[in-house]
Amino acid sequence: MARTRYAPDRGLTVRMTATMFLLGLVFVAFVALLIGIMTAAHASGAAIVLVALIFGGGTAVISLFYSDKIALASAGAREVSPQEAPELHGMVDRLCALADMDKPRVAIAPADMPNAFATGRNSKNSVLVVTEGILRRLEPDELEGVLAHELSHVAHKDVQVMTYASLLAIVAGLLIRFAFYSELFGGGRRSNNQNAFPIILAIMAVSVVVYAISFLLIRLLSRYRELAADRSGALLTGQPSSLASALQKVSNGMARIPTQDLRAAEPLNAFYFAPAMKLTGGGRSLSALFSTHPSLDKRLEQLAKIQQQLGQVGPPR
Amino acid sequence: MGFLDTLSGRTKPVQPKLDDLFALPSAAITLQAATGFTPTGSGSVCFRAVEGKTFSDIQAEVRELLNMDAGKPGGGLPVEVTKDSYGFTWLVSSHMSDETDALVTDLHAVNSALVDNGFGPQLLCTLVAFRDEQERRLALVYLYKRGTFYPFAPTSGQRRDNALELQVKNVLADDLKIEQDLAKWFPVWGAPGL
Numbered sequence: 001m002a003r004t005r006y007a008p009d010r011g012l013t014v015r016m017t018a019t020m021f022l023l024g025l026v027f028v029a030f031v032a033l034l035i036g037i038m039t040a041a042h043a044s045g046a047a048i049v050l051v052a053l054i055f056g057g058g059t060a061v062i063s064l065f066y067s068d069k070i071a072l073a074s075a076g077a078r079e080v081s082p083q084e085a086p087e088l089h090g091m092v093d094r095l096c097a098l099a100d101m102d103k104p105r106v107a108i109a110p111a112d113m114p115n116a117f118a119t120g121r122n123s124k125n126s127v128l129v130v131t132e133g134i135l136r137r138l139e140p141d142e143l144e145g146v147l148a149h150e151l152s153h154v155a156h157k158d159v160q161v162m163t164y165a166s167l168l169a170i171v172a173g174l175l176i177r178f179a180f181y182s183e184l185f186g187g188g189r190r191s192n193n194q195n196a197f198p199i200i201l202a203i204m205a206v207s208v209v210v211y212a213i214s215f216l217l218i219r220l221l222s223r224y225r226e227l228a229a230d231r232s233g234a235l236l237t238g239q240p241s242s243l244a245s246a247l248q249k250v251s252n253g254m255a256r257i258p259t260q261d262l263r264a265a266e267p268l269n270a271f272y273f274a275p276a277m278k279l280t281g282g283g284r285s286l287s288a289l290f291s292t293h294p295s296l297d298k299r300l301e302q303l304a305k306i307q308q309q310l311g312q313v314g315p316p317r
Numbered sequence: 318m319g320f321l322d323t324l325s326g327r328t329k330p331v332q333p334k335l336d337d338l339f340a341l342p343s344a345a346i347t348l349q350a351a352t353g354f355t356p357t358g359s360g361s362v363c364f365r366a367v368e369g370k371t372f373s374d375i376q377a378e379v380r381e382l383l384n385m386d387a388g389k390p391g392g393g394l395p396v397e398v399t400k401d402s403y404g405f406t407w408l409v410s411s412h413m414s415d416e417t418d419a420l421v422t423d424l425h426a427v428n429s430a431l432v433d434n435g436f437g438p439q440l441l442c443t444l445v446a447f448r449d450e451q452e453r454r455l456a457l458v459y460l461y462k463r464g465t466f467y468p469f470a471p472t473s474g475q476r477r478d479n480a481l482e483l484q485v486k487n488v489l490a491d492d493l494k495i496e497q498d499l500a501k502w503f504p505v506w507g508a509p510g511l
Binding site: 012013016017020082083086087090091093094096097098099100102103140141144152155156157158160161224225228229232235236237238239240241242307310311312 | 323324326328330331365366367368369370371372402403404405436438439441442460462463475500501503504506
């Protein structure tokens with residue numbers, strides 16, 4: 001086995017694992033609480049939970065299986081053949097051969113906003129989308145860095161990971177709504193069932209707490225996944241500086257975009273190269289907590305570290 | 318990629334497979350007997366250079382090493398270094414057409430220099446060029462990460478002769494590990510030395 005310069009970042013792995021562990025813990029606690037509440041409950045409470053689970057699970061499965069089509073449609077992107085975009089395809093071909101992965105489909109979105117994203121549940125069903133804006137603004141080296149970042153998302157199966165991670169939040173969010181409506185419309189029947197009111201209230205309270213915690217954890221996880229994709233992308237091309245300069249260009253470009261375009265792009269935020277929407281107000285630390293992407297400083301700092309690592313004289317043992 | 322690597326968002330850079338490259342000289346003989354394509358004597362290694370001086374020093378060393386024998390019998394011409402439009406570096410080694418063994422040894426020297434210095438994951442492919450009497454061009458491309466070969470036959474413009482490629486695939490099925498997934502036969506338009 002050859003020595004390698006490409007040591008994994010243990011700290012990042014540990015933080016990511018801890019986040020996922022916490023998410024799992026919240027999930028278990030949530031289920032345990034629901035079961036606990038329902039053992040004291042009757043059909044009404046159980047039915048609500050069941051419907052929420054089916055709905056939430058269904059939404060997740062559908063979004064997972066159709067993520068590529070949904071993303072293509074909502075970004076207005078069009079798949080391009082190697083003849084139509086030979087350079088872009090050539091770049092993706094080479095990166096896939098370097099990384100030994102299946103080549104995703106390639107699409108171009110007619111937006112001026114400089115950005116790129118990749119989606120799909122596995123590498124065979126993935127699609128890599130770049131906007132016309134990013135093709136125009138970036139040098140080939142920088143574009144290659146962006147593509148390598150997106151291909152790393154595909155390799156890490158980030159769409160799957162994030163969908164499973166969000167499942168909890170979806171179910172909790174649905175429960176809040178269902179509990180609220182059943183409270184609103186089911187009021188007349190309450191006299192038949194003395195227990196139903198506190199039970200539904202309890203489900204609602206638990207769901208709110210679970211939703212809030214899992215929301216924050218998902219955002220945290222998303223930021224770690226971004227850092228991991230930056231890292232793998234930079235190692236794949238061997239050019240961390242090109243990725244850094246692409247990040248800077250894209251981030252500066254984002255600020256100049258009119259608000260309407262930004263809102264239209266918001267649902268896809270978690271899969272974008274750089275966040276299309278900046279949270280306004282609420283202070284710096286708060287927006288960092290809610291953000292799907294790590295701050296530019298943090299991403300550049302990591303890339304500088306990788307640059308140093310690759311430039312060491314004599315490989316590390 | 319394993320389940321744990323997926324969970325932790327970690328791709329291990331893929332190490333290249335080098336050994337199968339030495340099957341080329343005997344495959345060249347089979348190819349000539351069956352199709353009339355002969356080696357042109359030139360071959361190249363393509364890799365993605367890493368930024369920074371460490372890598373460029375190694376690259377310079379390799380070049381010096383290969384050029385030591387240049388001009389001597391069996392030593393071939395000095396290596397050429399070119400950078401393509403995708404930012405990949407090609408080291409082209411040129412020999413006489415009957416010196417496939419020496420050519421492969423040269424190519425292997427480049428690989429092992431990169432691997433020994435810890436830059437193995439940067440290797441993309443190696444390419445050995447062939448011609449027939451009608452001056453049709455053919456290359457056997459070796460994918461380092463998969464350890465497989467595939468034929469690439471560019472015609473005019475950005476077109477490739479798929480019929481010829483499939484023919485070569487069948488001819489060489491016993492000599493080389495041919496890439497079975499046709500989607501991985503990516504074109505290398507304008508590759509130096511082809």
